[in-house]
Structure formats: structure tokens, C-alpha cells
Amino acid sequence: MPLYHDEDQAMLADTARGFIAEEGNIAKQLRHWRDRNCKDGFGHGLWKQMAEMGFTGMLVEEADGGLGMGHVEAGIVLEEIGRNLTPSPFLTSSVLAATALKHGSNDLKGRYLPGLIAGDSVFAVAIDETAKHRPSRIATRAEKSGNGFRLTGSKSFVIQGASSDMIVVAARTSGSDEDADGITLFAVPKDASGMSHEAVRLVDSSMATHTKFDGVELDGDAVIGEIDGGRAVLDAMLLAGRVGAAAEGVGVARGAMDMTVDYLKQRKQFGKLIGEFQALQHRASHLYSEVEIARAVTIKAQQLLDAGAPSAELMASVAKAKVAKTARLAVQEGVQMHGGIGMTDEYDIGLYMKRDRALAEFLGDAYFHANRVAELSGY
Amino acid sequence: MADLEAFRAETRAWLEANCPPEMREPVRDESDIYWGGRRATFKNDAQKAWLEACVAKGYTVPSWPKAYGGAGLSPAEAKVLREEMGRISARPPLSSFGIWMLGPALLHFGTEGQKQRFLNEIARGEIRWCQGYSEPGSGSDLVSLQTFGEDKGDHWVVNGQKIWTSYADHADWIFCLVRTDKADKYQGITFMLFDMASEGVTTKPILLISGNSPFCETFFDNVAVPKSYGDDCPAQVGTVNRGWDVAKYLLGHEREMISGADGGDRTAGIGAAMKRHATKLGDDLDPVLRAELAMFDVDALAYTAMGEKFLDEIKVGKAHPAQPNMMKYAGTELNKRRHELVMAVGGSRSLEWESEATEGGKPSRNWLRTKANSIEGGTSEVMLNVIAKRILDLPGA
Numbered sequence: 001m002p003l004y005h006d007e008d009q010a011m012l013a014d015t016a017r018g019f020i021a022e023e024g025n026i027a028k029q030l031r032h033w034r035d036r037n038c039k040d041g042f043g044h045g046l047w048k049q050m051a052e053m054g055f056t057g058m059l060v061e062e063a064d065g066g067l068g069m070g071h072v073e074a075g076i077v078l079e080e081i082g083r084n085l086t087p088s089p090f091l092t093s094s095v096l097a098a099t100a101l102k103h104g105s106n107d108l109k110g111r112y113l114p115g116l117i118a119g120d121s122v123f124a125v126a127i128d129e130t131a132k133h134r135p136s137r138i139a140t141r142a143e144k145s146g147n148g149f150r151l152t153g154s155k156s157f158v159i160q161g162a163s164s165d166m167i168v169v170a171a172r173t174s175g176s177d178e179d180a181d182g183i184t185l186f187a188v189p190k191d192a193s194g195m196s197h198e199a200v201r202l203v204d205s206s207m208a209t210h211t212k213f214d215g216v217e218l219d220g221d222a223v224i225g226e227i228d229g230g231r232a233v234l235d236a237m238l239l240a241g242r243v244g245a246a247a248e249g250v251g252v253a254r255g256a257m258d259m260t261v262d263y264l265k266q267r268k269q270f271g272k273l274i275g276e277f278q279a280l281q282h283r284a285s286h287l288y289s290e291v292e293i294a295r296a297v298t299i300k301a302q303q304l305l306d307a308g309a310p311s312a313e314l315m316a317s318v319a320k321a322k323v324a325k326t327a328r329l330a331v332q333e334g335v336q337m338h339g340g341i342g343m344t345d346e347y348d349i350g351l352y353m354k355r356d357r358a359l360a361e362f363l364g365d366a367y368f369h370a371n372r373v374a375e376l377s378g379y
Numbered sequence: 380m381a382d383l384e385a386f387r388a389e390t391r392a393w394l395e396a397n398c399p400p401e402m403r404e405p406v407r408d409e410s411d412i413y414w415g416g417r418r419a420t421f422k423n424d425a426q427k428a429w430l431e432a433c434v435a436k437g438y439t440v441p442s443w444p445k446a447y448g449g450a451g452l453s454p455a456e457a458k459v460l461r462e463e464m465g466r467i468s469a470r471p472p473l474s475s476f477g478i479w480m481l482g483p484a485l486l487h488f489g490t491e492g493q494k495q496r497f498l499n500e501i502a503r504g505e506i507r508w509c510q511g512y513s514e515p516g517s518g519s520d521l522v523s524l525q526t527f528g529e530d531k532g533d534h535w536v537v538n539g540q541k542i543w544t545s546y547a548d549h550a551d552w553i554f555c556l557v558r559t560d561k562a563d564k565y566q567g568i569t570f571m572l573f574d575m576a577s578e579g580v581t582t583k584p585i586l587l588i589s590g591n592s593p594f595c596e597t598f599f600d601n602v603a604v605p606k607s608y609g610d611d612c613p614a615q616v617g618t619v620n621r622g623w624d625v626a627k628y629l630l631g632h633e634r635e636m637i638s639g640a641d642g643g644d645r646t647a648g649i650g651a652a653m654k655r656h657a658t659k660l661g662d663d664l665d666p667v668l669r670a671e672l673a674m675f676d677v678d679a680l681a682y683t684a685m686g687e688k689f690l691d692e693i694k695v696g697k698a699h700p701a702q703p704n705m706m707k708y709a710g711t712e713l714n715k716r717r718h719e720l721v722m723a724v725g726g727s728r729s730l731e732w733e734s735e736a737t738e739g740g741k742p743s744r745n746w747l748r749t750k751a752n753s754i755e756g757g758t759s760e761v762m763l764n765v766i767a768k769r770i771l772d773l774p775g776a
Binding site for chain 2: 003004261265273275278289292293314315318319322374377
């Protein structure tokens with residue numbers, strides 16, 4: 001398969017670009033909700049519009065009412081979300097939770113997917129337990145209780161946890177904290193008693209929670225996939241989420257780069273456009289080169305994932321790490337080349353820097369994924 | 380698709396029957412590469428048999444038309460051939476600047492007479508070509524070149540000096556940029572072809588920091604170059620005084636080649652091999668070195684995907700025309716980093732300059748050689764200039 005968008009994908013990209021630039025732009029969404037101190041950190045109206053566009057259920061299979069599209073298509077939407085810094089439940093709901101629910105019972109699908117597809121529901125995922133992403137260690141426990149389970153423990157960095165109708169929680173049903181096996185995934189409804197959220201606003205104005213599970217009683221039918229066999233579902237969800245986060249990161253990098261290159265063509269100092277200075281030209285060209293490479297490997301990872309290729313694991317980590325490094329470069333060069341105004345809240349370039357920071361941390365940063373590349377390569 | 384699969388099966392059988400086992404061993408040193416030419420000798424019978432089989436089949440230049448010594452393969456078929464050769468680690472039967480550089484220029488700009496003569500000679504490995512571009516005073520600023528060809532009616536008299544002429548001391552003919560009009564900087568250069576055995580041509584190898592001498596200084600002292608080599612076969616490619624167009628076309632081609640976008644795997648991840656190498660030397664990877672290798676592998680694997688995307692886009696005309704500059708820049712910088720890491724993993728062993736254990740100082744010589752990657756064929760800084768101007772459209776670039 002060639003490493004560029006086919007005709008249908010190019011059409012989707014045009015549509016997504018136009019729609020998100022119009023409705024999801026920084027003034028209309030990120031600044032709007034931030035300046036109103038919105039508790040959700042995103043707009044439900046836009047989420048509903050994205051449902052009307054067919055975006056929210058694009059990864060859901062057609063038999064379940066979705067569009068049955070792949071990660072290349074989801075990546076197209078995510079890149080535009082990244083470019084516009086659009087606060088949206090798309091990555092957590094339509095990519096991560098939707099991937100987990102593929103492994104769920106028909107009952108679970110029937111309970112949650114229609115709301116997602118209609119843009120009425122928002123889902124979160126609760127994976128991390130410490131300040132760094134380390135899904136190999138899961139200490140939150142779910143013990144058998146009657147016909148169901150009792151969930152005890154705590155999770156961090158649950159994006160939009162307090163706003164979500166359901167949270168996918170990775171918990172341990174057997175074994176010790178570091179064991180690969182013995183994990184079970186649960187779909188925990190928002191009104192579950194014993195679940196409490198400490199909501200925190202993050203640097204990029206998104207909302208996350210520290211979520212506590214204090215003996216939360218769950219029915220047996222809240223289990224996604226097999227009891228004790230949740231690692232496979234968790235891995236599938238992480239894989240999809242990482243490739244999706246990479247695509248969003250490409251958008252952040254491209255948005256910051258485009259904005260910066262434009263600025264180089266407008267700002268005058270010493271009687272010249274600053275874009276005439278070779279010191280800045282070379283840095284801009286280097287950045288362009290890195291962004292192109294990051295985008296190429298992200299599309300490669302999407303295609304491998306859609307093809308079900310085993311090498312998708314490796315390429316997903318390559319993409320996540322490469323994009324994290326590249327978007328970091330883009331926002332740092334962006335702020336520096338904007339000079340003083342790059343430090344002001346009024347200019348958008350600083351918002352890119354903030355978003356990159358949070359997005360790169362989500363589902364493993366460049367260090368985590370470079371280490372994973374080494375492990376998967378056998379060293 | 381079915382046709383391609385049939386072609387693959389046929390190619391596989393042909394390779395099985397025609398590629399000698401010795402030609403499936405990795406290239407160990409310069410003598411394993413066959414460059415062709417009037418003075419060439421074969422290292423062994425296998426090298427000779429492999430060349431002859433490929434010449435007969437058109438596989439020294441598989442995608443050139445059959446009339447010029449190629450096999451007329453489509454891009455998809457050529458890819459299958461590359462893949463099948465890669466599968467059995469078959470060596471290229473013939474390496475030459477004629478194949479890589481002059482050939483593409485002639486295919487694009489040459490007359491029928493030039494194609495008939497020169498392309499067939501190249502395809503059969505009969506004539507070894509070298510490239511006369513750079514001069515002592517004209518490196519990155521190539522267009523300032525001074526080597527002058529004075530018009531004497533039926534011939535030119537060429538005087539001047541070239542530098543970095545690859546293997547000029549082994550070459551039979553040269554394709555050479557010669558100023559033929561001093562008044563016009565860009566439209567005063569002619570792309571000339573002439574015999575290195577002509578009176579007045581001398582070459583002098585340049586000893587490099589790697590200890591090797593792949594490049595020469597080449598001097599022209601009143602060299603008489605005939606304007607024609609026969610019917611429809613002028614000595615210049617393209618029009619007189621418009622050689623810069625040919626040179627630019629070729630530079631683009633060269634950058635593509637150097638960028639490693641040709642499907643080679645030299646930029647793929649190295650961490651696992653380095654771990655094995657360290658183990659062989661009785662060591663383990665230092666954690667910080669391992670981390671650097673991991674970061675390198677991220678960049679290298681991502682660049683490999685970029686190479687694939689670039690080739691896919693070139694095929695359908697989707698690639699930005701200046702994209703080879705970006706590929707060349709990123710690819711050569713990556714290769715330099717790669718050899719820095721190889722040296723670090725090898726430790727004091729990799730410092731050995733002549734030992735048997737290092738096959739004559741391979742790690743250090745290769746490491747030093749890579750430093751030219753980002754200089755030859757346009758420096759990294761020139762690549763960045765071109766990206767700034769042609770892709771980013773920055774002012775005054």
C-alpha cells in the first residue's frame with residue numbers, strides 16, 4: 001500500500017480540515033472554554049457536530065452502527081484536531097474506548113456504542129497509576145464479590161474523567177502488580193458508587209482526574225473481554241491510542257511550524273524580514289524535514305495497524321517517540337522564533353507548546369517509547 | 380498484479396540459475412565491486428559470469444530501454460527485481476557513475492546517437508566514466524566554475540582544473556562542466572563528454588582522512604575535444620551553453636541517490652546489531668549508550684518510512700520537486716550519527732587502523748568516510764537553503 005492517502009482518504013482529509021478549522025479552531029473552542037473556566041474542558045456542541053460528520057463512530061464496526069473505518073482515517077481527523085488544538089473527547093472516546101469496546105460483549109456494545117456514535121456520550125480511560133505511564137504495573141484491584149467485582153485503587157491522568165459517562169479501567173484480578181497476566185478491563189459507569197474524582201486542570205487547559213475506587217461494586221457484565229485476560233485488550237487499546245496520539249502530535253507540530261514560518265515572513269527587524277536571516281532559515285528547514293519524517297512514520301504505523309501487521313507495535317512506538325521529539329522541536333522553535341510575543345497569552349504559539357507537553361506525556365513519552373523500540377528490537 | 384507475481388517467479392528462477400554463490404556474499408572491499416571500463420579486470424570467474432549474465436539479460440540497467448542495453452522493466456518490475464536480488468543478497472553486477480549519473484542525463488537530454496553509443500557502452504561495462512564538476516574555487520558555489528573551453532571551430536580547447544573527481548585515475552571518459560561563455564554565469568556552461576586518454580589530461584589522487592583515495596584532482600592542459608563523435612553524436616549533452624540545466628537535473632538525481640531513498644537498508648535500526656557486537660567484544664552496552672542507540676533507531680526507522688513514502692510519491696508525481704534535498708539532508712546527517720555510534724560501541728577496537736580483526740580499520744575508515752556524506756553532492760547547509768527557498772518560500776533565500 002503506498003504511503004500516502006488514497007482518493008477517499010484525501011477527500012476525508014479535505015472535509016476534516018475544513019470542518020475543524022471552521023468549528024474547532026482555537027478561538028471558538030480552546031480559548032472559548034478555557035476563558036469560561038469550563039469544567040469539562042471541551043464543548044459538547046462540537047462533539048455532537050463531530051457525530052453528525054460521522055467522526056465519533058468512525059472506528060466502530062458497521063455491524064455495530066459505526067463506519068468501520070481504520071486508523072489512517074482516524075489519524076486524518078486527529079491531525080486536524082492537533083493542528084487546531086481542538087479540545088475533544090475524540091482520542092479517548094472514539095479511539096481508545098472504542099477499541100476496547102470492540103472486545104466487549106454485545107450487551108456492552110449495545111449499552112455504550114449508540115451514545116458514542118450519536119455524540120451524546122463521552123468515555124475516558126484509566127490506565128496510569130503513577131505520574132509516568134507504566135502500564136506493565138497495575139496495582140488497582142478487582143476482587144470477586146457475589147456475581148461481580150469490588151474495585152479498589154486509584155488512577156491518575158484520567159483525561160476528562162469527571163465528564164465521562166463511562167471509564168475503561170484496567171485492574172488486576174489476579175497475580176502481583178508487575179504480572180503481565182491477571183488483568184481485567186472494566187467499563188465503569190459514571191454513577192458507580194465508591195468512585196470519586198479529584199479534577200485537575202492541566203497546563204494545556206484540558207481537564208483530568210485523579211480517580212479513586214473505594215470498593216466500587218461492579219456487575220459481572222461490566223467486564224470487557226476475558227477475566228484475567230485483559231492484557232490483550234489493554235495492549236490493543238494502547239496501540240490504537242498511541243498511533244492516534246502520534247497523529248494528533250503531527251497536527252500540533254505542523255500547526256506550530258506553519259504558524260512560525262508565516263511569522264518569519266511578516267516580522268521585520270534590522271530593516272529586513274526575519275525570514276531572510278539564514279540562521280532562522282536553516283532552523284526552519286531542519287524543522288520541516290523532521291516534521292515530514294514524523295508524519296511519514298505515523299502514516300506507516302497507521303497502515304500497519306490497519307493491516308493487523310505484528311510490526312505495528314514497533315512502528316507505533318517509533319511514531320510516538322519521533323512525533324514527541326518533533327512536536328517538541330516545533331513548539332520550542334515556534335516560541336523562540338516568535339520572540340517576545342511568543343511568551344504572551346494573546347498569541348497562539350504558546351498554546352501549542354502547552355498542548356505538546358500534555359499530549360507527549362499521554363500514553364508514554366519519547367523516552368518511554370524509545371526504550372520500547374529498544375526492547376522490541378531485542379536490546 | 381498476477382503479471383507481477385509471474386514476473387517475480389520468473390526472476391527468482393533466473394537469479395537462481397544465473398547468480399553464482401560467490402556473488403551472494405556481502406561486499407567486503409573495493410575489489411568485490413566491479414566498475415567496468417577499458418582497464419578493468421575481474422577478481423574471479425564468478426564476477427565475470429555474473430556480469431555477462433546480467434548484460435545479456437539487460438539487468439545491469441534493468442529499467443533502461445532494451446535498445447540501450449537495459450531490460451525495459453517498469454518501475455514495479457524493477458522493484459520486484461531489487462527485492463528478489465535483495466532476498467538472495469545478490470551483489471550489483473556492475474557499479475558505475477555511467478549507470479547512476481550520466482545514463483539518467485543522457486536518457487533525459489541525449490540525442491539518439493548519443494544514447495545508442497554511450498548507453499550501450501555503459502550497460503555492458505565497457506567504458507568507465509567519471510564526473511568533472513567541482514573545482515578548487517567552486518564547491519558549493521558550483522556555477523562559478525572556471526574551466527574554460529575555447530571554441531576552435533570543429534573542436535574546443537579545454538583548460539582548467541577539476542577536484543573531487545571520483546576515481547578519475549581509473550576512468551576512461553569524463554562528463555565535465557566546462558565554461559564556454561564567460562559573459563553568462565548560468566547560460567555559459569556546456570556539459571561535455573571526452574576521453575580521459577586525450578593529450579593534456581592528468582590526474583592526481585587525493586589522500587583523504589580515511590586513508591583512502593577515491594577522489595582525484597584532474598588537470599586539463601590544452602585538451603582538444605572534438606565537437607562531434609559521429610552522426611547525431613555531439614560531444615555535449617543538451618545544448619552548448621545550457622549545460623547547467625543538465626547539471627541541475629543530475630544533482631537532483633544524485634541527491635536522491637545519496638539520500639539512501641533507493642530502498643537500501645543502511646538507515647534501518649542498528650541497536651540490536653550493536654548489542655551483539657558489544658557482546659562479541661565481551662562488553663555490555665552502557666545504559667546511556669543504549670539510550671542513544673534507541674533514540675537513533677527511532678530516527679532511523681522513521682527515516683526509512685519517509686524514504687518509502689518519498690518513493691511512493693515520486694512514482695505518482697506527488698513529491699515536492701525539492702524533496703530530494705530534504706531526503707539528502709536528513710539521510711546523510713543520520714548516517715554520520717550512525718557511524719559515531721558504531722565507533723562508540725566498538726571502543727578501542729574500533730580505533731585500530733590496520734588490524735586483521737577490523738579488516739584493515741573498517742570501522743574507523745568508514746566513520747571518517749561518512750563525514751563527506753553531508754558535503755558531497757551539495758552540503759547540508761546548501762540543502763537547508765534550498766528547502767528554505769523552494770519549499771518554505773522564505774524571503775531572500
